[in-house]
Amino acid sequence: EVQLVESGGGLVQPGGSLKLSCAASGFTFSDHQLDWVRQAPGEGLEWVGRTRNKGNTYTTEYAASVKGRFTISRDDSKNSLYLQMNSLKTEDTAVYFCAREVQYQVLFSYYYYMDVWGKGTTVTVSS
Amino acid sequence: QSALTQPASVSESPGQSITISCTGTSSDVGSYNLVSWYQQHPGKAPKLMIYDDTKRPSGVSNRFSGSKSGNTASLTISGLQAEDEANYYCCSYARGSPWVFGGGTKLTVL
Numbered sequence: 470e471v472q473l474v475e476s477g478g479g480l481v482q483p484g485g486s487l488k489l490s491c492a493a494s495g496f497t498f499s500d501h502q503l504d505w506v507r508q509a510p511g512e513g514l515e516w517v518g519r520t521r522n523k524g525n526t527y528t529t530e531y532a533a534s535v536k537g538r539f540t541i542s543r544d545d546s547k548n549s550l551y552l553q554m555n556s557l558k559t560e561d562t563a564v565y566f567c568a569r570e571v572q573y574q575v576l577f578s579y580y581y582y583m584d585v586w587g588k589g590t591t592v593t594v595s596s
Numbered sequence: 597q598s599a600l601t602q603p604a605s606v607s608e609s610p611g612q613s614i615t616i617s618c619t620g621t622s623s624d625v626g627s628y629n630l631v632s633w634y635q636q637h638p639g640k641a642p643k644l645m646i647y648d649d650t651k652r653p654s655g656v657s658n659r660f661s662g663s664k665s666g667n668t669a670s671l672t673i674s675g676l677q678a679e680d681e682a683n684y685y686c687c688s689y690a691r692g693s694p695w696v697f698g699g700g701t702k703l704t705v706l
Contacts, residue, residue: 504695506642513599514634514642514685516695530694566641581689582632582647589641 471495471585473567478590485557489590491550491567496585499523499545502570504583505552507563507592517565520550535561557594564589600625600686600698607704613674616701618686619667624696626667630689633662633671636700637682645684646671673703681705 477489491503502525505517518531520541529541540553550567568583601619608614618631625631631649634642644653646662649669659674669688673680686698 506695506697513700514636514687514697516693516697519694532693568642571647578629580648581630581694582644583687583695584644584647584653586641586643 471569473569473585473587475565475567475587475590478565478592480593480595481557482596483557483559483594485594486553486555487557487592489552489554489565489592491552491587493548493550493569496569498543498548502572502581503543503550504568504570505539505541505550506566506568506583506586507561508566508589509560509563512563515563517552519570554592557592559594562592562594564591598696600688600696602684602686602698602701604699605702605704607706608676609706610676610678612676613672614676614703615670615672616684616686616703618669618671618688618698620669620688620690620696621667624688624690624693625664625669627691628689629664631662631664631669632687633660633669634685634687635680635682636685642685676705678705 472494474492502521504519518541521528538556542551566589567587569585629649633646636642649664650662661672663670684701690696
């Protein structure tokens, strides 16, 4: 069974740091691009960032709201994805989901979508 | 990158059909055949319902269908059932982003 399980959430003070993990199983982790998506209380989904796979040189991309504060990394040997969050703000309070991307090519076009999501881990930034 | 525009809420009776719209721009919805739709029940993870504008993953009921015209994508649910009551989010690949979500639509099955 394809599965993603997030961990590492908790209560942190503004300005603090936290590192989230996402453990994957049931698929070839190294083949996939992976994303972090968050959801503030009572709000919609917000894309946080993405790491590409080895074939795409592990390139990372971030939303403007977290760029320079958050860092995404992965360890293919451990089937794990990480989100290092620094300089946390109260507005970073959210449930953080990791998601697997499917990528495929048809002729000269690439297609992507996020197909499997974890259940999320809750981050609360408060004094 | 601005969020895609969805109606905040829609409602319909069981057995009827409903369509949820998702309006973007020529930089996202209108540029790529990469709109996906997610169903989310309260406290749960999002579930993929439609991808690549119109494709349905295996295991998703054929009551769910996707379409697109210009900068607006749509999700249609036919034969509404009580279990369809949930929040629905559209998502599109976007120039420079790469992903942008809609604000979400709360579906109530009356």
